[in-house]
Amino acid sequence: MAKKTYAFAVLEGVAQEMRKNPTLCFCYQFETPVARLPGGEILDLAKEFGTPRTSGRWGWPIDEAWYAGWAAGMAMTGCPAIARIPYQAAIFPAEFVLHQIAKLRSMTGGQANLPLVLWIGGAGRRMGMAGQHTDVGEEAFYAYLPGLKVVAPSNAYDAKGLMIAAIRDPDPVVFRDYAEVRAGQQPDVPDEAYEVPIGKAAVRQPGKDLTLVAWAPATVDVAQALPRIAQAGISAEYIDPRTIKPLDVETLAASVKKTGRLLVVDHGNHTNGFGSHVVAEMAQKVPGAKVARIAFPDAPGPGAKSMISWMRPDAPKIVDAAQKLMRL
Amino acid sequence: MAKKTYAFAVLEGVAQEMRKNPTLCFCYQFETPVARLPGGEILDLAKEFGTPRTSGRWGWPIDEAWYAGWAAGMAMTGCPAIARIPYQAAIFPAEFVLHQIAKLRSMTGGQANLPLVLWIGGAGRRMGMAGQHTDVGEEAFYAYLPGLKVVAPSNAYDAKGLMIAAIRDPDPVVFRDYAEVRAGQQPDVPDEAYEVPIGKAAVRQPGKDLTLVAWAPATVDVAQALPRIAQAGISAEYIDPRTIKPLDVETLAASVKKTGRLLVVDHGNHTNGFGSHVVAEMAQKVPGAKVARIAFPDAPGPGAKSMISWMRPDAPKIVDAAQKLMRL
Amino acid sequence: MSTIDRRTLLRTLGSAGATAAFVSPSTAQTGGKTITLAAAGPGANPRYVPADDLKFLPPQKIPAGRAADVFAAVPRQKLLVTYERMVKSRKWETRMKDLFLDRSQGLYGAFHIYVGQEAIANGVVAALNDDDYIVSTHRGHGHLVAKGGDLDKMSAEIFFKETGANHGYGGSMHMVEMDKGILGMNGIVGASFYIAAGAAYSALVRKTKQVAVAFAGDGAANSVYYFSAVRNSAMYKLPAIFVIENNFQQQGVPMATVTPTRQISDYTKGLGVPSVTVDGNDVASMYTATHQAVERARAGEGPSVIEAITFRWYDHAGVAGAKAGADGAFGLEYRSDEAVRQWIARDPIARFRTFLLERKLASDSELAAIDAGAQRAVDSSIEFARRSPDPRPEDGLKNVYAQGSVAPTQFFGAMAPETN
């Protein structure tokens, strides 16, 4: 058990599985899989496993749909694969995932196995990058695809555990990897391999007045909002679904049933973001509950700090929303 | 005013706009733009406009992302464009649409104009095709993208009017074109050019007990269900949003406020289909309303008739759902 | 280097076509005979008219030459198996075509007939080992039969039965037999390239010396996945072979109207990947070209492209223009009946049969016995299919994931009425 960066924790999980399984392979582009601990320990997967099991010291060409195609052909023929897609290209493999990776098991009546992980970066609502480099929420698209599982960890512990669970899972799993989550405060991460079960939400804080739901980058703002919500006299039950698909509807519904109120905080876009689905599920499962959501507006994230920081569903807005929801 | 096939109606709309605007261009693959009326009238856009304004008699190569790229470059430089994407390739242009077509106006601070239409086919939940050829609901993905508008007509009249509105719109519009809608019963279609306004839902049938919402292919089943729902003594207000984005939330909310009950019928997948968003919007706008949805399960459509017809949210299931919703 | 037109080439050099290549920096490396073809290729022809495809007819017989000799030297037993599979494939599809034409049979779903192209699948597979991989297309029945696919399972799948190759989930366009190295047919144009390249990479990791073949059409060569798959395979020297079956047709779109080069094999020349164009109705040429590509692949030298010139006898999908008991589909507006007739006259099976007889590799009665056996196998596969049960409706919720079923959200409250 030690303090680890998010990057180290995930790569440690990957390395541990690659040591166990000699046909597990890992491809990436410019994100060479090297991580260091403050103590000096170095993980260098390119060095440890070499090519062809990794993309080597330099990585692969800028052709991200190919990574998904590669992973599919690999997985179907006995080489489970991890394909890391840079965040700029989060949607490049979309077609191949929709029609091949997600569907092949069903179309073959269960015969095609696709044990693979699409490790897909997420940009985040940051200033200065603009439009193409400020996206959040592509998990909404991938979650729509039958045959996929989708996880979106919000800290290094979950990230390592979900990565290992994703690798061991017989089905294709999309692993969302958000910059803000990587940069955030991290809990201790065990040295040994462990799984965080796919499909289980984490109740981060018990409460009775309202259920607050957030995942991945939105958890950074929620963490800041929680003390202020408490100060405002509101007892929030805070749940991080961690797995986007299959969604842990039971845990969420039990909480909303108890509190009667749901507030979803979503850094994805408003229209048809994954938050829409969470709200819809709860509205149906818990009739009469008061449901609400704040989300990034239906706009690309502009570059100027003045604009994008106003648009971010940040801690003050979360606190404000919680208070308003209590008054409904 | 005449009986027209859906195909004829839409092509007539395209032809009328192409006659008015000498730089409006139209590309397609194997779906050569020819339509005939029973009376013998023939529309042949390839012949009438030739190349390079159309893809000609034979159409373009099987390279659908290119069509979107072409349309973007065209639209930015004074040639509004219509790019027809076959249903098998509905998601091929996804990356280019996400990062270029949908975002360029915002990223350029309003300077890039992209008056273009992505005319994207839809497969439908039909037997015998399986997996890759049974999709419905990609509008859920496109609606998620800020900067796009999305329409999904359910008959020839709306199709022609929405196509013309889409062509005239200064923003990029996704036009969904479902096989089952094309094959369905059609109302009369005026000969002249007209617009069906983007963003306006159609109240197809007034009612007071519940609000029934369906668009595009699901309207085929709803049409069969309506008389039986009436027979069951339920007064359903039936609304076809027609435009997926921007969604006509006012019309929908006014109805749900009145009836207190919402049933969304969706041929898309359950998880994060566009129906999720409709339910979420109404649950928030009309607190206390009873909201429900039936959707295609989170599975690729299997080939065998026995399986896929059982999975389809068809008329009997819609009637059953309406009755159960009334008892809630 | 000599410069002659394509037709003359195929006529006079015949099986040399197996190694015929346009200028390619790498041809020299493969040891293949380099022949430059002149402007007779079909690409980039804005004044294309359907009769154009008549210009590219192969000779009526498998011509004497290197490829014919190489193929004749293959063990007789293997040649007969190859012949048998070609015949099975032809008879199975022809019978299915008749069943589709007979409305009372109630067949439904996609159905893309491979008839006319059988020399490609069988010439290629004859050069493979059993554990090599193939990845197929929407038009792939023939690929499956060539790789030893089970006719019973195939027929049952066309009938969407529980006993089918895909247990009724897939139908004609998705049939699979993983344990025979058949990674499946595929309904998305271009998908086979990536899957095969991925499988080839897997062979590299597992150090098995397996080879992976992607079959694809002339239309698929314009998919963004094509150049990417070949380029990456070249980069990582993958044991992959890309077989482009150029049947001049992409649905109703003539190949020449969407191809900017004279030959599709030109696309990949710049990559230094051996890229040849061969007579796809000549099983000997297909075998020889593939054999060379396989050797290269197993030697760790990387991928190859083989463009096979051929023609499909039927419509793109379904049975329009076809008749029960007769070969070919006629009266289709995107091609001339004359072209269909001429290509039927170059039937790859008839050419192979003549070759076997002329080279005394088989007797007429031997071949007749194979023909009869193939017919029996086809007929009994259809009986098997008819006898088999339909999948249960609720099984549609299975096989989405490795375990369990998904929720039946088509019902209110996600429960079927009986259980609700």
Next chain:
Amino acid sequence: MSTIDRRTLLRTLGSAGATAAFVSPSTAQTGGKTITLAAAGPGANPRYVPADDLKFLPPQKIPAGRAADVFAAVPRQKLLVTYERMVKSRKWETRMKDLFLDRSQGLYGAFHIYVGQEAIANGVVAALNDDDYIVSTHRGHGHLVAKGGDLDKMSAEIFFKETGANHGYGGSMHMVEMDKGILGMNGIVGASFYIAAGAAYSALVRKTKQVAVAFAGDGAANSVYYFSAVRNSAMYKLPAIFVIENNFQQQGVPMATVTPTRQISDYTKGLGVPSVTVDGNDVASMYTATHQAVERARAGEGPSVIEAITFRWYDHAGVAGAKAGADGAFGLEYRSDEAVRQWIARDPIARFRTFLLERKLASDSELAAIDAGAQRAVDSSIEFARRSPDPRPEDGLKNVYAQGSVAPTQFFGAMAPETN
């Protein structure tokens, strides 16, 4: 045809590099001099080590030859404008680099420095008309300045001000000036190919004889959009020019480790598209190669590919390894400092300056005056930026569509607190 290695070629033939091409079926058509380069190309080198890029250094002077003569014959005024823009581009980026290094300035966001590659943008644009189009990349400041971009707007955009090229929405990576034919920089690798091809098609429809140039990096050539865009441009004979700026680097990935061919221009040879590799630090060669491509494009003969060999002096993005007041970024782990030094010694601006002086096309004092004027323009653009206002927060909801604003759904009930 002669076979020599690349370095020797560039050294000895110099500007002939402008029309140097590897074997390409179409080279003959363009009338270009055909030269076969031997195995010295950087591609497909699994034993790549950073110092490899030293093998591809161009000569220190613009060599005598056809390209130099062609360029020298360009009207003097145009040459001086070209020189001025190169200098402006250099000084503007260098100043911005210093500002980014000075934390107290508060600059933020993406910043990809083009310094070292200026001969490419300016050689290309010198061969274009004002109404021709360019489409740029993340590393595109230099393309904009070359096309007459407004420094005030550019500086204000880097500062994310309302007066910026994109009114503060875009920043460094998205700057645009539609009315100068600048269809914008772009943050997605490969996007420029499609936008330029589409714009070229538009010129065809509007019969304007405009040409569209896509700038892109060596990395971008591996995007699926690349081959597709070139192939479709060849198919429809579009007036498009694809300029691949091969700076040997893709973020920290050396080009040779992901490129299977010797030259990137090889990729498109099979398409019959003239595809040449030229010395990208030689503005004369760039001009001459582009001029030829433009003539071809305007004549309706279709697209061309120009690979320009160059090197970027700074890190991929930002200012790591750079110092205020000094050229180049050092100590980066993916390249050698020696390579940076050697490439700086081939500074395209210094080469151009020497060329102008030696050919007596400008005097030292004339050029010094241009240098000084460029510095003043840079300085005043930064003052302009500083004086300009920030965009209003709520304007982030604008410009999503042509009209109106989208809802502020970040607030409960989609209303800002004040109005709620």
